[in-house]
Amino acid sequence: MVLEPCWHKQSRTLRVLIVNGRNQTFNLPVWWNQALRPLGTGEGANSIVSTVENNSRALFGSRTLATIRQIEQFRYTRTMSSSDSYAVTSAAASILRRGGLVALPTETVYGLGANAFDARAVAKIFAAKERPFFDPLIVHLAESSWWPRVVLEFPPRAEQLAKTFWPGPLTMVLPKTPMIPDIVTSGLPHVAIRVPDHPLARDVLRLADVPIAAPSANLFGRLSPTTAEHVRQQLGDRVDFIVDGGPCRVGIESTIVQFEGDTVICLRPGGITLEEIESVVGPVRRPVPSFSDERSPAAPGMLASHYAPRTRLRIVDDIPRIPPSPRMGLLILQPCLGSEHYAQTEILSQAGDLIQAASTFFNALHRLDGANLDLILAVPLPDIGLGISMNDRLRRAAHEH
Numbered sequence: 001m002v003l004e005p006c007w008h009k010q011s012r013t014l015r016v017l018i019v020n021g022r023n024q025t026f027n028l029p030v031w032w033n034q035a036l037r038p039l040g041t042g043e044g045a046n047s048i049v050s051t052v053e054n055n056s057r058a059l060f061g062s063r064t065l066a067t068i069r070q071i072e073q074f075r076y077t078r079t080m081s082s083s084d085s086y087a088v089t090s091a092a093a094s095i096l097r098r099g100g101l102v103a104l105p106t107e108t109v110y111g112l113g114a115n116a117f118d119a120r121a122v123a124k125i126f127a128a129k130e131r132p133f134f135d136p137l138i139v140h141l142a143e144s145s146w147w148p149r150v151v152l153e154f155p156p157r158a159e160q161l162a163k164t165f166w167p168g169p170l171t172m173v174l175p176k177t178p179m180i181p182d183i184v185t186s187g188l189p190h191v192a193i194r195v196p197d198h199p200l201a202r203d204v205l206r207l208a209d210v211p212i213a214a215p216s217a218n219l220f221g222r223l224s225p226t227t228a229e230h231v232r233q234q235l236g237d238r239v240d241f242i243v244d245g246g247p248c249r250v251g252i253e254s255t256i257v258q259f260e261g262d263t264v265i266c267l268r269p270g271g272i273t274l275e276e277i278e279s280v281v282g283p284v285r286r287p288v289p290s291f292s293d294e295r296s297p298a299a300p301g302m303l304a305s306h307y308a309p310r311t312r313l314r315i316v317d318d319i320p321r322i323p324p325s326p327r328m329g330l331l332i333l334q335p336c337l338g339s340e341h342y343a344q345t346e347i348l349s350q351a352g353d354l355i356q357a358a359s360t361f362f363n364a365l366h367r368l369d370g371a372n373l374d375l376i377l378a379v380p381l382p383d384i385g386l387g388i389s390m391n392d393r394l395r396r397a398a399h400e401h
């Protein structure tokens with residue numbers, strides 16, 4: 001737990017943010033303002049610590065006081081800008097710089113971030129997610145111009161793609177610099193990088209001023225989180241801080257590509273469609289639909305069982321008009337005959353729009369998974385555009401685990 005006091009100049013109030021995953025903010029009594037107003041950085045920070053210590057018993061109770069005493073390093077956040085988001089992003093950035101774990105919203109799904117240059121911090125990601133070390137992480141940058149900090153070269157194809165799709169849900173696998181520790185890439189000489197298109201994520205990246213390694217903020221193999229609540233449910237206390245940026249706009253993970261000479265190879269379909277990529281760089285080698293072995297994946301991220309709800313999921317082309325069991329759920333693109341007979345039906349888009357469907361896809365799966373069902377039936381989506389990405393997730397969710 002970290003304590004971040006923020007002096008709000010305009011309203012002349014002091015806010016203390018208790019950074020403990022619940023992100024509680026306390027507005028302190030007026031006399032605290034009087035005591036703390038003259039403070040700046042440096043010495044000021046120390047007097048905040050002692051004032052907080054002297055007074056926190058009354059304010060927060062003795063348990064918190066004990067934790068406050070354990071704070072190794074205390075940082076006084078400078079004047080807040082006009083909105084509260086600065087308090088949140090600067091708290092997140094300072095935790096990241098100190099080697100902590102922060103869950104961040106991106107336009108695709110929430111990520112579980114750590115300083116990509118800090119191997120110890122990155123190791124905490126694997127522990128929190130219970131993720132095997134053979135599955136490498138995506139490194140997030142604030143700007144395309146950060147690429148020399150993480151990769152050795154940026155070929156013309158990558159440049160074309162970055163110009164068109166960054167910031168956005170496209171990840172490119174490129175030769176890494178020695179600055180990126182092996183734990184990030186599972187020992188591979190290449191690192192996956194992207195610039196996320198979410199203002200809070202980019203603010204945190206800019207303030208932290210280090211690239212952030214972040215897989216999706218879920219337990220390994222489970223459903224990706226598209227709200228802060230999903231992160232809380234799966235990771236809870238394992239993360240130092242959750243930045244709540246509301247539901248993710250795209251709702252499905254980034255498309256991952258790598259390069260072999262002039263050929264662009266898609267490793268994972270995702271938020272940018274293959275058609276969109278092909279309109280920029282010509283034909284893309286499609287992902288191989290076969291699954292690799294759990295213990296030694298041929299290509300990282302190609303595990304058979306992934307993105308899986310706890311409830312069993314089966315893919316069906318036609319749904320039985322009358323469900324064979326009363327505790328059966330249904331995931332479909334558009335309303336269809338008989339869907340009302342299921343215990344819970346999730347319709348992804350009334351109008352059959354694949355972009356809208358992707359934005360609610362994981363949320364719908366989370367709801368079905370929480371509905372105490374025996375089985376979820378899912379009808380595949382049209383195999384075009386984002387439908388390809390969602391079908392990929394469905395196949396892995398349906399694979400026995």
Ligand code: TXA
Nearest residue numbers: 108110111136137138190191192215216253254300301
């Ligand atoms: O949209 C996204 O990509 C989200 C947000 C948080 O950015 N991240 C995400 O990360 O989906 P993750 O770890 O859940 O999935 C990343 C995939 C993994 O399956 C991993 O195997 C693959 O990317 N990957 C990472 N580094 C790689 C590399 N060097 N070579 C090949 N594949 C890599």
Ligand code: MG
Nearest residue numbers: 215216217224
């Ligand atoms: Mg993931």
